[in-house]
Amino acid sequence: MEAREPSSLAEELELVPPELRSNFENKSSSIIPLYLSSNTSHSASSYTRTVYVTFHKTFEKKVVSMDFSESTAFEDISRRARSLFPGSDWRIFSGNPYHSNVEIHSSSEIYSYIKRTTICGFEYLVINLEPIVEPHHTNSEFYAKCDSCGTQIAGRRYKCTMCADFDICERCEAKSVHLQHAMLRISTGLRTEIPGYITMNAPSYVFGETRPHLREEVTIRHLEGETLQ
Ligand SMILES: [Zn+2]
Numbered sequence: 001m002e003a004r005e006p007s008s009l010a011e012e013l014e015l016v017p018p019e020l021r022s023n024f025e026n027k028s029s030s031i032i033p034l035y036l037s038s039n040t041s042h043s044a045s046s047y048t049r050t051v052y053v054t055f056h057k058t059f060e061k062k063v064v065s066m067d068f069s070e071s072t073a074f075e076d077i078s079r080r081a082r083s084l085f086p087g088s089d090w091r092i093f094s095g096n097p098y099h100s101n102v103e104i105h106s107s108s109e110i111y112s113y114i115k116r117t118t119i120c121g122f123e124y125l126v127i128n129l130e131p132i133v134e135p136h137h138t139n140s141e142f143y144a145k146c147d148s149c150g151t152q153i154a155g156r157r158y159k160c161t162m163c164a165d166f167d168i169c170e171r172c173e174a175k176s177v178h179l180q181h182a183m184l185r186i187s188t189g190l191r192t193e194i195p196g197y198i199t200m201n202a203p204s205y206v207f208g209e210t211r212p213h214l215r216e217e218v219t220i221r222h223l224e225g226e227t228l229q
């Protein structure tokens with residue numbers, strides 16, 4: 001089921017960026033559809049459409065005006081989603097959080113969901129964002145790169161207890177990389193306990209503020225240790 005189309009001026013205004021609403025507020029439903037001459041523009045090299053895009057993210061909603069070209073609409077939407085809602089990459093679905101959605105993967109699909117309102121005559125698009133879940137959120141695998149060979153670490157890793165956020169993979173450890181410092185062997189997932197007397201006494205750079213999942217793991221282990229006492 002698709003989201004219902006707006007059936008009154010008030011509902012159409014909900015689809016207009018707040019700063020542009022005054023341009024339409026004097027319209028009445030008795031006026032025939034107005035096709036704004038500024039709504040599309042042609043030139044030798046490009047064809048763009050001005051579309052009012054409503055981004056839904058769970059209980060948040062932001063409405064912005066965007067100029068699309070058919071070849072880059074999907075990338076433009078993805079980039080705008082990241083700037084409106086930082087901290088994640090987003091999957092893009094048609095519709096809003098209250099109706100079942102279809103995931104959108106291309107600019108031509110974006111174009112197929114653009115509609116025009118009947119009273120004010122502007123083009124609009126309503127989309128819903130879902131965060132792309134990063135691999136480390138599954139807890140099945142560490143999301144870290146080997147600081148020696150650069151590959152994604154799958155399985156055990158070895159963390160230096162002295163360097164700043166320095167991890168190496170099993171293969172590099174077997175080749176005696178970084179023998180000069182003591183290393184912690186950490187297994188996949190949450191199976192390896194790191195005692196609080198190591199994490200608490202370590203300089204903060206050792207366990208890396210840039211990798212919150214490890215901080216989380218350490219905190220979980222720390223809390224579990226406390227509840228056992
Ligand atoms: Zn390596």
Ligand SMILES: [Zn+2]
Nearest residue numbers: 160162163181
């Ligand atoms: Zn080291």
